[in-house]
Amino acid sequence: MPELPEVETVRRGLDSYIVGHVIQEITIRNPHLRWQVAEDLPLRAQGQVIKATSRRGKYMIWHLQRGDLIWHLGMSGVMRIREHTIDAEKHDHIDVIFNQHRVRFTDPRRFGSLFYSDNWQEHPLLQNLGPEPLSTEFNAQDFAKALYKSQRNIKAVLMDSHVVVGVGNIYASEALFLAKINPETPAANMTFAQIEKLVDAVKFVLNKAIQAGGTTLKDFLQINGKPGYFRHELQVYAKALQPCPICQTLIQKIVLGQRATYFCPECQKI
């Protein structure tokens, strides 16, 4: 499930294949993604050079000469570099065709999306996003302000992209474990020391995951077709009834905000 580290992994992997290259053509086999892909998107992007790529939260942006392509991988989206001769398979919805190769977007669940925008910063979906977790904009002082006015539990706030972007279900559980904070703790009850630890834990776990090429539970693949290796470094996620790596107490699974949540009841007491 692509979260920030997975999107960043894909972006970095793509760069050497697409930056400086001209988009010859875009083939949309199935426009019915989370939002329907605009009919005129291929025409607007074709012939343009990709100047650079960037990322905002879980959105990946390809900066063209005149506008931007904005991608979201949803939860099962995968991008691969393919030779022109390789036939498209089921769920291969979009090809971005360059001279020597093509980028193929595959997304069985079709929660992904692709937009063309004259200016990515003005795209409606990118308005009102919280700070990047790996930037200094995400810090204990500012995070505390959001927490202290909230009635929700800490995990829900941590996963709220209006508060901080990019922290999905996997890394929320992992960061809370590292910071020894119970996911059900009311956000407003967090001590400042806990908030500082959590901010550090979020940065730590996201950086580690990027270094490992993301986390592959089921669908996610890097550009080169390899899985992400952070799965082997997960401490609690998807480890219900397995011993806590710190204290050997069995990891518990609960549902918070309709999301599976994993924690150690001993290390993460309220």
Place this chain on the structure above:
DNA sequence: CAGAGCTCCTGAATGC
């Protein structure tokens, strides 16, 4: 306004 719940989708896992 804040927050809870719903919704899109398919494939894998589970149940009978």
Place this chain on the structure above:
DNA sequence: TGCATTCAGGAGCTCT
């Protein structure tokens, strides 16, 4: 074996 049901989840949208 096979069909039906359940679950997973990013995040915008709707409703309270």
